[in-house]
Amino acid sequence: MDITCREDKLLCLVLCRMTFLSTGEKIKLIKKLDSLHNVIVQSIEDISTIIGRKSRARWNGKFVLRQAQQDLHLIEKLNISMVLCTDEEYPASLREISDPPFLLFYRGNxxxxxxxxxxxxxxxxxxxxxxxxxxxxxxxxxxxxxxxxxxxxxxxxxxxxxxxxxxxxxxxxxxxxxxxxxxxxxxxxxxxxxxxxxxxxxxxxxxxxxxxxxxxxxxxxxxxxxxxxxxxxxxxxxxxxxxxxxxxxxxxxxxxxxxxxxxxxxxxxxxxxxxxxxxxxxxxxxxxxxxxxxxxxxxxxxxxxxxxxxxxxxxxxxxxxxxxxxxxxxxxxxxxxxxxxxxxxx
Incomplete structure (x- = not known):
């Protein structure tokens, strides 16, 4: 996924805030739903079906979207970069572990x-x-x-x-x-x-x-x-x-x-x-x-x-x-x- 556009950044930030999901499950959601709107309108039951297990987490897509919008505002204001686990710039050695971070936020090279x-x-x-x-x-x-x-x-x-x-x-x-x-x-x-x-x-x-x-x-x-x-x-x-x-x-x-x-x-x-x-x-x-x-x-x-x-x-x-x-x-x-x-x- 190219996370240079604003909507894709928000999608990744929404998924980052879904802490009840593993990185692999977040990737499943991206592949299945493929848009910010499609993710935030899902019920927890819909999400459970997609990931293949029942989740009892509390989930309010609109609330999490507001959090993600605040995150993006700070990221842009503070000049913070981020990289998705499927991106080329994501460290290859980290991608190999059993529980890699879905997103990395960074400053520097x-x-x-x-x-x-x-x-x-x-x-x-x-x-x-x-x-x-x-x-x-x-x-x-x-x-x-x-x-x-x-x-x-x-x-x-x-x-x-x-x-x-x-x-x-x-x-x-x-x-x-x-x-x-x-x-x-x-x-x-x-x-x-x-x-x-x-x-x-x-x-x-x-x-x-x-x-x-x-x-x-x-x-x-x-x-x-x-x-x-x-x-x-x-x-x-x-x-x-x-x-x-x-x-x-x-x-x-x-x-x-x-x-x-x-x-x-x-x-x-x-x-x-x-x-x-x-x-x-x-x-x-x-x-x-x-x-x-x-x-x-x-x-x-x-x-x-x-x-x-x-x-x-x-x-x-x-x-x-x-x-x-x-x-x-x-x-x-x-x-x-x-x-x-x-x-x-x-």
Whole structure:
């Protein structure tokens, strides 16, 4: 679909607001109904028939159309772009996942997502060493032509973006350097945390891109942070966890990476003395709550040690990362992995 005309933009925005439908079901509606008017006049029973399942959602087409009109007004006013999941400019790696966003809203150069991307994630409460290692890894990866994807949060996310920006600033030939990609848990017009707004400006000035699956005005609600993490994992061929305690947001990204059959690696800083102490405290807290809360039980299983036990490699730098990426499956020989595994499991 060509979403350059106003009516098609409104149609896509209406469908974006139909949160009770999956992306696949929204595509079915487009193919079956093919016009804005045809969608908004449908009853929920009609929609259920088209998608092949019964929906009990509340649906008022005229009300949602008014929301979409407000969205479009803000998109035009704030100079926000959007791309549909079936469009050529939509990131191919993201289209491959089981639950791709129907629309992406963005500012910046979305074409950079055609190039190699590496997701770099971790805790907000990072150690100084982890911060330094994150900057160095991201800088090296960008100098080698990779884009760095992260979530614009404080801590490791910020350091990942800063490392990429450092590569751009220092490169003599900027056309050969990767850029950085920030994926937001809320709308493009609502940068969170506020303290990273200047960083967001630098990302755009360097030729990077900031994107979200939410239309203008949408807040960064708690559940949307996890939803955002699936996009971070889906955009990249590999996810690198620098430092993260069990059950954290970064570990959700790690889980998504495995679900999408992408590479997952841990930096050695994830197993430093300070990291292990924090992880031990978090495990105890989760264990106490796990008897009463199945969510906490699930978080206990999202533990860096368990992923390494199951074969996830441990790296100390970008050179190690490349070694792991080009090794044959089942023959990972990174010395960092062996060293930490001996400490953890022997």
């Amino acid at each position: 979305i074409k950079i997502l055609r190039n190699s991307c590496i997701s770099v994630v971790g805790t907000r409460r990072m150690s100084m060493n982890a911060g330094r290692e994150c900057v160095e890894f991201s800088k090296s990866a960008c100098l080698d032509g990779n884009n760095i994807v992260s979530g614009l949060a404080y801590g490791i996310d910020r350091k990942a973006h800063e490392g990429a920006l450092k590569a751009f600033e220092e490169a003599s030939d900027k056309s050969l350097v990767g850029r950085t990609v920030a994926v937001l848990p809320g709308a493009i017009d609502n940068i969170v945390p506020e303290g990273n707004r200047k960083l967001a400006v630098k990302i755009l000035e360097s030729g990077g891109v900031i994107l979200s699956e939410y239309p203008p005005g949408e807040e960064a609600l708690p559940y949307r942070f996890v939803q955002r993490n699936r996009i971070i994992a889906g955009l990249s061929s590999a996810t690198v966890v620098i430092q993260a305690p069990p059950g954290s947001g970064a570990m959700h990204t790690a889980e998504f990476a495995l679900d999408y059959n992408r590479e997952l690696m841990f930096h050695r800083e994830a197993f430093s003395d300070s990291s292990m102490k924090i992880s031990s405290i978090v495990r105890r807290q989760l264990s106490i709550a796990a008897d009463k809360n199945s969510i906490e039980e699930k978080k206990l299983k999202m533990d860096p040690e368990l992923y390494v036990h199951d074969g996830a490699p441990i790296i100390k730098n970008y050179a190690d990362f490349l070694e792991c990426m080009f090794e044959l499956p089942g023959k990972r020989s990174c010395e960092q992995t062996k060293e930490v595994q001996l400490t953890l499991f022997d």
